[in-house]
Amino acid sequence: VSDKKYLILAEEFSHDPHYAKTARGVMRYRRDSVVAMLDSRRAGESEDGVPIVATVDDALAFGPNTALVGVVTQGGHFPGDWQELLKRCVTKGLAVENGLHVRLHDIPGLADLAEEHGVELRDLREPPGDLSTATGANLEADATIVLTVGSDCAIGKMTATCELDLEARKRGLRSVFVPTGQTGIAIAGWGISVDAVVSDFLAGAAERLVVEGAAKGDLLWVEGQGAILHPIYSGVTVGLIHGSAPHLYVLCHEVGRTVVEGDPTASPIVSLSELIDLHERMSLKLRPARVAAIALNTSSVSEEEARSAITAAEEETGLPADDPVRFGAGKLLDAVLRRRLGGAA
């Protein structure tokens, strides 16, 4: 429960699944807190009942109290016009939440303006100041910990995690989504953006998240990051694996993706079987984790192709597979719960 009333800033990109990952995630999993979305190219339209506006001033009629930077760009910088947009939000009394690498406090004049108008600037990627190295408290957390891992970045890990958590809560389980990135933090209202943490404290940050998660419930869905063989982000992935100390993995993959996206070297993606074996062997020796199920992102293919890809993944791996967005998260949740009851926790 929150009194946030979001204006999602998604200028130019509100439709784009990559650039507007945060906008789309919040629209999907925190729809109740959204009162308007800004994208001048689509002004006058609406999406899932949310009006799309051209300007901050146009949005005010819908009563927002917080502007959320809904786009994520590769370098993490604010495009030029965005600074003016953010200043307009602040001038109109909106708090601002931002998940980009660039900090709101580094925009010249914005902090002064925010103080003048009595609004808060919140950088979602800014890690807590008191992080430290992992202590082993992750192994003591009184919860079943499930980590989503994947064959690549931006492949549906956060979405699968949110769907599994939603489905578990629908069934009355004390389920908790544990956010590790800016979009997840915007959705859940807590968390640490682990890729923004100093490397030494990576596992420590992940450990803190599962300790905090275990205080909220007893079935934790930890949002994965990167990929174990990703040439750029693998360090984050492995730190998160060891720091969050999962009992089980859900392995996420996008049908048809064969090459790591956003990697200039175009590194090939290895097979699901190889990924399963690598993740299981790279687990903590004191917490050997198994892959419980395969979450397939089939958004780019037909329903028929999706069903045959799911069957193929099941045949290759011997594990239950499904697309939790297209066909619901029930089957994957069942697979996790079976493994959990099988003595994983």
Next chain:
Amino acid sequence: VSDKKYLILAEEFSHDPHYAKTARGVMRYRRDSVVAMLDSRRAGESEDGVPIVATVDDALAFGPNTALVGVVTQGGHFPGDWQELLKRCVTKGLAVENGLHVRLHDIPGLADLAEEHGVELRDLREPPGDLSTATGANLEADATIVLTVGSDCAIGKMTATCELDLEARKRGLRSVFVPTGQTGIAIAGWGISVDAVVSDFLAGAAERLVVEGAAKGDLLWVEGQGAILHPIYSGVTVGLIHGSAPHLYVLCHEVGRTVVEGDPTASPIVSLSELIDLHERMSLKLRPARVAAIALNTSSVSEEEARSAITAAEEETGLPADDPVRFGAGKLLDAVLRRRLGGAA
């Protein structure tokens, strides 16, 4: 070539291989730049011709121009008395170099004092401000890249790396030691402490190091960090593996070590064969690296035990093994060069 004249600050710990890792590394590999060492408990002694003194004032007779913080503590903080010690150094006109997590600039009053006395404060762990994500330039670096990896932290990776580089330079090779931690940086005068880098930029930092290294020579020995299954530091290890894009690994292990040190969970160390397989499979798909040799740290056992441990490691792994400190780095270097000529680069 450098005009550094170090006073190594190693109060209470000058003998300790863990706490005084930096002191001992610089004494061993940059002896020519050291004029005195401070450890009041051993005042009046000398080590490898370096006088040991009780106070900063006593050291001045030996003409230091730079004080080097030679101890590394677990939490990375300065013990209380150290702040006074550092202020005394600055007051006496010495520059200060520090590799702890805590920054010299965060010691109240020290920066002002340094400005007043016209001396530099240099935090060796402070990463460059312009780091970014990896770009693939690592795969273009025109050099053979050898990364030391290990079964644990503090197991002799830096030492093995320095010994291999020294031996290669003795043979006239254009060999370069590539430092990734504070001690290595103190020894070589350049480098990046990769564990202090924001996680997103980990591989980017490692990539920059091999690109810079390739401008200095054509056989790069990259100092490894952490361990691939280390519960606390594995993220750093894997980011370094993928960012430095090695052609070959040298796997380091300490005879008799069976449990990860400094890890509160006392995680077991897996076998050498398992470590070899894991490192090779965790390599970049576009740069499949092989383990070329095993560097054994036998400092805790007799020479006879050392020789039989080396034989046992060779039998287990089918690879050449040796202790480069005890018996020289020649055999390990030969093994790397054979693999390199075998088409690794």
